[in-house]
Amino acid sequence: MDSSDPTARKFESAIVAVSPLFDLVLSVGERISRIAEPVDYEYYPVREDEEEESSGD
Numbered sequence: 001m002d003s004s005d006p007t008a009r010k011f012e013s014a015i016v017a018v019s020p021l022f023d024l025v026l027s028v029g030e031r032i033s034r035i036a037e038p039v040d041y042e043y044y045p046v047r048e049d050e051e052e053e054s055s056g057d
Helices: 006-036 049-055
Strands: none
Touching: none
């Protein structure tokens, strides 16, 4: 988009104006998630490539 486009400027300024609200929604959702399930039993850490190579002999 060209920055001289008035529609693009309005759209970008609307995003900037609403971004604190989005941040608030995300942080509230994260807190609710941690309260509802403090330990994530379905979490599996990502394996390193070196571990896969050494175990794949």
